[in-house]
Amino acid sequence: xxxxxxxxxxxxxxxxxxxxxxxxxxxxxxxxxxxxxxxxxxxxxxxxxxxxxxxxxxxxxxxxxxxxxxxxxxxxxxxxxxxxxxxxxxxxxxxxxxxxxxxxxxxxxxxxxxxxxxxxxxxxxxxxxxxxxxx
Numbered sequence: 001x002x003x004x005x006x007x008x009x010x011x012x013x014x015x016x017x018x019x020x021x022x023x024x025x026x027x028x029x030x031x032x033x034x035x036x037x038x039x040x041x042x043x044x045x046x047x048x049x050x051x052x053x054x055x056x057x058x059x060x061x062x063x064x065x066x067x068x069x070x071x072x073x074x075x076x077x078x079x080x081x082x083x084x085x086x087x088x089x090x091x092x093x094x095x096x097x098x099x100x101x102x103x104x105x106x107x108x109x110x111x112x113x114x115x116x117x118x119x120x121x122x123x124x125x126x127x128x129x130x131x132x133x134x135x
Contacts, residue, residue, distance in 0.1 A: 001037075004037060004040070004113055004117075005037070007113075007114055007117055008035065008037070008117040008120075008121075011117040011118050011120075011121035012033070012121045012124060014121065015121035015122055015124060015125040016121075016124070016125055016128070019125075019129075020128065025086075026086035026087050027086060027087070028087060030085075030086040030087070031083045031084065031085065031086060031092060031128075032083070032084045032085075032086045032089075033081070033082070033083055033124070034081070034082040034083075034084065035079060035080070035081050035082075036079060036080045037077065037078070037079050037113075038078045038079055038080050038096075039076065039077065039078030039079075039098065040075070040076075040077050040078075040113060041075045041076050041077075041112070075100075075112035075113070076098060076099060076100040076112055077098070077099050077112050077113040077116040077117075078096070078097070078098040078099075079096070079097060079098075079116070079120065080094070080095070080096050081093075081094065081095040081096070081097075081120070081124070082094045082095075083127075093127070097116075097120065099112065099115065099116035099119065100112060
């Protein structure tokens with residue numbers, strides 16, 4: 001789990017560092033992010049490979065994608081997010097999301113998680129940019 005936590009942290013740093021100063025102490029106009037990975041299902045690359053090569057596997061995988069939102073052998077990741085004012089601990093925003101592995105992400109065990117981390121880091125950046133623009 002530490003590997004995943006570090007990977008998520010790095011995605012957030014990569015998304016924010018060119019525009020935002022990252023600090024560890026409370027200060028005015030500083031948000032504290034709390035993030036919890038609340039669900040993790042690893043992809044099964046072997047199942048994904050078979051479901052992508054054998055015609056019946058392709059059909060089953062596509063039907064499963066249409067019904068459940070995820071491909072055969074694909075993993076998923078869920079997380080909860082909270083941004084707080086670092087001085088008052090007032091909640092600014094909360095969010096919950098779950099992501100299933102995309103077509104190519106399911107061919108690695110943690111592809112779904114790493115893809116979700118990148119997407120969520122980009123969304124955090126967009127939220128911060130939009131909040132700054134509204135001021």
